[in-house]
Amino acid sequence: MKYVSTRADGASLQPIGFLDAVLAGLAPDGGLYVPETWPSFTPEEIAAFAGRPYAEVAAAVLGRFADGEIADDLLLEMCTEAYASFAHSATCPVTQLAPGLFMAELFHGPTLAFKDVAMQLLARLYDHILGARGRTLTIVCATSGDTGGAAVEAFRGRSNVRICAMFPEGRISDVQRRFMTTVEDANVACLSLQGSFDDCQAILKAMFADGQFVRAVDLSAVNSINFARIAAQAVYYFTTAVALGAPHRPVAFAVPTGNFGDAFAGYVAHRMGLPIEKILVATNANDIMARAFEDGRYSRGNVAATQSPAMDIQVASNFERLYFECVRRDGVETGRAFRAFGETGVIDIPPVARAAMAELFGGASTGEDDTARAMLATLNETGRLIDPHTAVAVSAARRATLDHETTPLIVLSTAHPAKFPEAVSAATGVTPTFPRGDRGLGDKAERFDRLPADAATVMEYVRGFAAR
DSSP: OOEEETTOOSSSSOOBOHHHHHHHOBOTTSOBEEESSOOOOOHHHHHTTTTOOHHHHHHHHHHHHHTTSSOHHHHHHHHHHHHTTSSSTTSSOEEEEETTEEEEEOOOSTTSBTHHHHHHHHHHHHHHHHHHHTOOEEEEEEOSSHHHHHHHHHHTTOTTEEEEEEEETTSSOHHHHHHHHTOOOTTEEEEEEESOHHHHHHHHHHHHHOHHHHHHHTEEOOSTTSHHHHHHHHHHHHHHHHHTTTTTSOEEEEEEOSSSHHHHHHHHHHHTTOOEEEEEEEEOSOOHHHHHHHHSEEEOOOOOOOSSGGGOOSOOTTHHHHHHHHTTSOHHHHHHHHHHHHHHSEEEOOHHHHHHHHTTEEEEEOOHHHHHHHHHHHHHHHSOOOOHHHHHHHHHHHTOOOOTTTSOEEEEEOBOGGGSHHHHHHHHSOOOOOTTOOTTTTTSOOOOEEEESOHHHHHHHHHHHHTO
């Protein structure tokens, strides 16, 4: 299995293997790596996932992408170790909210967010690859809240990785920030940038565009631009769908969306053979993805601060992967479109591509009042607290027109409500508690640096961090 860039023209950039794609993150031409061909499962193979431990399904899915570059028994060992840290024996259990409406709980990992599902496995992949190659990498992570905490937790204390997490100052919750900034390990640095998440993401891409800088610090990324993250997230689409009758009947998903990685993981599962009828992309007021699917124009707007801050994004990096697929893998066209988007902030999606997207994706945005109402209604109807990101998807799901008798709709619950106590308490009157204690986060000293959202300044900081 080889991996190609979404911007490659077939001659300018040679395909690379899975392990190299994991370490690289972003392709040298600025594109994102995708498999040269999509692997698949038969309906019988998908049906056989029923009742199997989550780690076994994860090893089976990741094995199709690794394609022999990691021995099957070693991959299973990595998956088993990664998910042993989760509080629920099912790793990502499914619960029912209403007739035909279900919720996949993706927040049982060590930092109480869905990012743990991929990050705990990715850290072990890095250990395996770097140990075999005798290398040390510098990971820079741009986060809108949950990715940073999950990455810091997964990579803290590891001898062959340095990790620097960048987050937008004042735009993430206190709990999200403290999961990063209270860590004392010497291989961790945290940066509070005076800007938005989109600024953090743009700085990360500027780093990768500077070949000399990449080589100087041995740069890698664990954002969802890293395809291994996407592959790992595709696993819970399989496990939840099979639990509700797939492949014998189709399912649908409502996915709270910022950077579009979680939703694109559903596309990956679909391409691998999982019968998904619809993926409803649920956004808050930062609705670039909902508008793209509704009117065919991918158009950047101003970032609005909301009670669901991990979705406060107006540049969804993983949309490039979907665009590439829907323009029939035309790397030249994809490169042209996204370079132009960098300058103009607009892509008018070609009609053929828009029609291809509409076969699987739909979009829906939810305002602040409806988000709060969804949290309160869910508590009143089910006795369960949900976080504001999950509430955005629940609100969108309740407005969907699917026939739930034949197609169950699964909301991806991406964070535990205790990560957003102020928003949950304001909406419901109930303050959520940590399921396993808060690890003393509120009592620990924080350790981070403040910088302007300027690429040159941040790159100088990272050079110094890498040289320690």
